[in-house]
Amino acid sequence: MLNLPTDLLRTFVKTVDTGSFTRAAEAVGRTQSAVSLQIRRLEALIDAPLFVRGSHRVRLTEQGLVLLDFGRRMLALNDEAVGSLRPAKVAGAVRLGAPHEYTASLLPEILGKFARSHPKVSLEVTCDLSKNLLGRLAQGEFDLVVALHDGPGDGRGTPVLSEPLVWVGSPDHARHEERPLPLVVAPPPCIYRSRVLATLNRQGLPWQIAYTSSSYSGILAAVRAGLGVTVLAGSTVPEGVRRLGEREGFPAMGRLDVRVHRAPEPAEAALRLADYIADSLV
Template identity: 40%
Template sequence: MLALPPGIDPDLLRSFVLVAEGGSVTRAAQHVGRTQSAVSMQMRRLEDMLGQPLLTRGARGLVPTSHGTWLLDRARRLLEMHDEIIAGFRTPELAGHVRLGSPDDYALVWLPEILAPFAQSHPAVEIEVVCLPSTDLLRCFHAGELDLTLFSAGMDGAGLGAERLWRGPLRWVSAAALPVHLRRPLPVALCRTGCAWSRAAVQALDGSALPWRVAYSSASQTGAHAIALAGLAVTLGLAGSLPSGLRVVGPEDGLPSLPDFEIALHVRHDVPLAVQLGRHISAGFRAELETIGAAA
C-alpha cells in the first residue's frame, strides 16, 4: 500500500494531478467543476499538509517541484486504485457502444496493447474505432460524432481542455538502411495540408536554407510511413511510436528542428462508457511510455 499521511483527501490529489499535468489552475478548476480560487486553496492546503512546495511557475505555466514530481507519480497510482475500488462497488457491469477516434498511426502502435485488456474485462462493450487525421477527429468530437478521441496537439491551442498523455518533439524519420535525408532537394512525404504535423514541417523547411520538395502526399500518417520505409522520402513521427525499419534523423543530419507536440485525449464526460474507457487509455499510455523511457 502506498504510504501517505493519514487523512489526505483524494480530491486534493486529483486537483494536484490536473494542475501538474496541465500547468494551469484554471484548466484544472474547469475539469473538476470548482472555482480557480478553490483549487488554489486546495494546492496550498496540500503543500501545508505535506510540508513541501509542490508546484512552481515555469515558462509554460505551473510545473512540479522535485517533491511534486515524486508525489505526482504516486498520486496517479493511488487515484487509479481509488477509482477502481469505487467503480467496483458502484458501477454496474459496463455495456453498450462507445465511439473512439484515433490517428491511424496511434491506432496501429498504441491501441492494441491498451484496448485488448479493456475488451477482455468488459466483453459487453462495443468499441467503434474511427481513424482520421487529428484535425478531422477534433471536428468530429466537437460535432458529437465521437465520444472520446486521441489526437496530436501542437502549440495552436487544440489541446485545451484535453488530458495530456505525452509531450515531446516531433521528429523527422527516414528509412533506417538508406541515407534518404542526404538527397537534394530533400524528398518529403506529408499528410494533407490541414495536418498540424505537415504545417509544422513546411514552416520548418521554409525557414531553413534546405532545398526540398513534397515528393509524396498521403491521407494518413501510416501511408507516409510506408513511403519512408520504401526509401522514397523522409516523413514525420514521434520517436516512441515508429514502425520497425524507420529511424529518427534531425539537426545533426542537416534537417531543421521541429516543435513539440502532444498526444492528447478528449473525453465526453456525459458519456459514462467514454469516461471509463478514457481512464483505461490514460493508464495504458502511461504504462507504455514508462516502459519506453526505461528502455531508452
C-alpha cells in the same frame, strides 16, 4: 499514517500532463486558483515543493518526479477498482474516433483496461485525421473523439495532454542530410503536415514531399525504409526510428494539444470512457 487524497493527485498529474495550470483547470473542471490551491495543499501534505517556481513551463522538482510515478499508479488502481465494482451499471456501445497514431500506440492498453472494468460496454473505434474526426463528430457519427489541436485551441473539448513534436528518421539511412529535405507525411488536413511545412518555410529550409500515407503504420514503414523523415507526437514515437533534433539541423517543432470531445448528451458509457481516457492518456 498520512493519506494522499486522490482528487489532489489527479489535479497534480493533470497539471503535469497538460503542461500548465490553466489547461489542468479546464481538464478537471476547476478554476486556475483552485488548481493552485490544490497543489499547495498537496505540497503541504508531503512537506516538499512539487514544481520549480519561476519557470516559464511546468517543471517538476525531484520530489515531484517521484510523486508523479506513484500518483499515476495510485490513480490507475483507484479507477480500475471503482470500475470493477460498478460494471453492471454501465452498458451499451461507444463510438470512438481517434488519430491513427494513438490507436496504434497508447489507446490499446487504455481501452483494454476499460473493457475489463466495463464488460458490458462495446467499443467501436474509427481512425482518421483529427480535423476529419471533429467534422464527423459534428455530424453525429461519434460519441467521443480524441483529437489533436494546433496550439491552445478554441476552447472545445477537454485538454488531456500537451505533446512535444519530434522529428524522426531511419537509423539505417541518411535521408535527413539531403536537401531538399524528403518528407513522409499524411494528406491534408493533417495537423502534423501543416506544422511541418509552415515551420520549414519559415526557416527557409527547402523540402519536398517524398511519400504520402494516410495511416500511421504506412508513415512509419516509409520512414524506416529510408524514404524520408517525418514528425510525430512524442508519446507515439516507436522503437526502430531515429530521433532528430537541432544538432542534426532540424528546427524545434513546438507542441500540440490532445483533447477529448463529447457528443451532445452522451450516454453514461461514453461519459465513463471519456473520463477514463482523460485520466489515463499520458
